[in-house]
Amino acid sequence: MQEEQDFIKELLNPKTQNDAFQKLLRQYQRPLYSHIRTIVLNHDDTDDVLQNTFIKVFRNLQNFKRESKLFSWMYRIATNEAISFITSKAKRNGMTSEAFQQKQIENIKADSYFEGDEIQLKLQKAVALLPEKQQLVFKMKYFQELKYEEISEILGTSVGGLKASYFHAVKKIEEYVTRN
Amino acid sequence: MKDFKLDNHPKINSGFQVPDSYFDSFPDKVMMQLPEKESKVISIFRNKKVWITSAAAVLILALMIPFFNPSTVEEPQLDSTAIENYLSYNTNISQYELANLLDKNDLEKLETDINIEDKTIEDILISNNNFENYIID
Numbered sequence: 001m002q003e004e005q006d007f008i009k010e011l012l013n014p015k016t017q018n019d020a021f022q023k024l025l026r027q028y029q030r031p032l033y034s035h036i037r038t039i040v041l042n043h044d045d046t047d048d049v050l051q052n053t054f055i056k057v058f059r060n061l062q063n064f065k066r067e068s069k070l071f072s073w074m075y076r077i078a079t080n081e082a083i084s085f086i087t088s089k090a091k092r093n094g095m096t097s098e099a100f101q102q103k104q105i106e107n108i109k110a111d112s113y114f115e116g117d118e119i120q121l122k123l124q125k126a127v128a129l130l131p132e133k134q135q136l137v138f139k140m141k142y143f144q145e146l147k148y149e150e151i152s153e154i155l156g157t158s159v160g161g162l163k164a165s166y167f168h169a170v171k172k173i174e175e176y177v178t179r180n
Numbered sequence: 181m182k183d184f185k186l187d188n189h190p191k192i193n194s195g196f197q198v199p200d201s202y203f204d205s206f207p208d209k210v211m212m213q214l215p216e217k218e219s220k221v222i223s224i225f226r227n228k229k230v231w232i233t234s235a236a237a238v239l240i241l242a243l244m245i246p247f248f249n250p251s252t253v254e255e256p257q258l259d260s261t262a263i264e265n266y267l268s269y270n271t272n273i274s275q276y277e278l279a280n281l282l283d284k285n286d287l288e289k290l291e292t293d294i295n296i297e298d299k300t301i302e303d304i305l306i307s308n309n310n311f312e313n314y315i316i317d
Contacts, residue, residue, distance in 0.1 A: 018211070021211075021214075022207055022211060025206070025207040025210055025211075026207055029203055029206050029207065030197050030203060031205075033198070034194075034196075037194070037196050038196075043196075043197075043198065043199065045310075047202075050206070051210055052208065054210045055210065055213055055214065058214055060315075062225060102254065113196060113197045113198065113199065114195050114196060115195060115197050116194075116195025116196075117195070119189075119192055120192055120193065120194070120195035121195065123192050124194070124195065142186075143193075148188065152232075170186050170187075173186060174183065174185060174186055177184040177220050178182075178183050178184045
């Protein structure tokens with residue numbers, strides 16, 4: 001905890017800010033990339049959203065409330081940026097977010113940065129059919145392997161609520177994969 | 181058909197791939213987009229409005245320059261006829277004074293062959309009361 005407090009001080013101090021921020025970038029770029037990618041699905045969009053996320057983090061460092069962890073705060077920003085991105089892209093295409101994501105998944109085999117086998121593809125399709133909240137919880141728990149407590153901090157949902165969401169998500173996925 | 185159970189199945193990865201060396205260059209890509217540290221002295225010229233207003237002021241001044249310059253337009257050349265007419269109609273110079281201004285060359289130029297009948301000369305002399313002027317000493 002103290003280590004994090006010291007790091008936050010470095011991030012807020014103009015003299016040490018640049019070096020500290022570069023350290024932050026190197027530490028969180030991969031997990032945040034994975035998190036965003038599971039939501040927006042293709043690499044180029046993920047690259048855009050990831051950049052926007054870090055820029056937003058930089059701009060809002062002064063507003064960071066130290067009650068929450070740096071990690072949760074950044075993940076929350078990443079999640080919001082990714083969902084906003086999907087929503088506006090879906091809107092531009094005249095679709096709901098869910099319909100848009102399903103369409104993205106149908107085309108995912110053509111994506112040069114997707115090398116999934118049959119089961120991976122089926123799983124992606126099954127997840128895309130879930131309601132938005134369940135999708136998010138499933139992706140964070142299953143693909144990102146975050147703890148329920150961490151997900152709770154990021155999404156602001158209770159651990160109990162998250163467990164229920166995850167349970168329902170898994171059931172639906174299993175039904176889909178069994179049928180298909 | 182065997183039911184698919186997620187927990188019983190080995191971990192299924194997302195299938196997403198990342199381009200090679202993407203993460204090597206990503207931090208620099210972001211750092212380049214961050215705002216530069218603002219110096220304490222804020223030049224007024226950083227303000228776009230100042231530039232636009234200054235440019236407008238310079239443009240207005242530039243347009244007004246012709247009005248302040250003395251006219252360098254060439255005066256129209258006055259022909260001798262116009263000058264003569266002006267002198268005859270607008271001044272109180274007598275013919276005597278004008279004649280004094282003429283030199284020998286001018287007089288030669290003025291000489292023309294006039295073919296006038298004697299009758300016409302008689303008429304002029306009769307009508308003109310100052311015929312003594314015509315008597316050459």
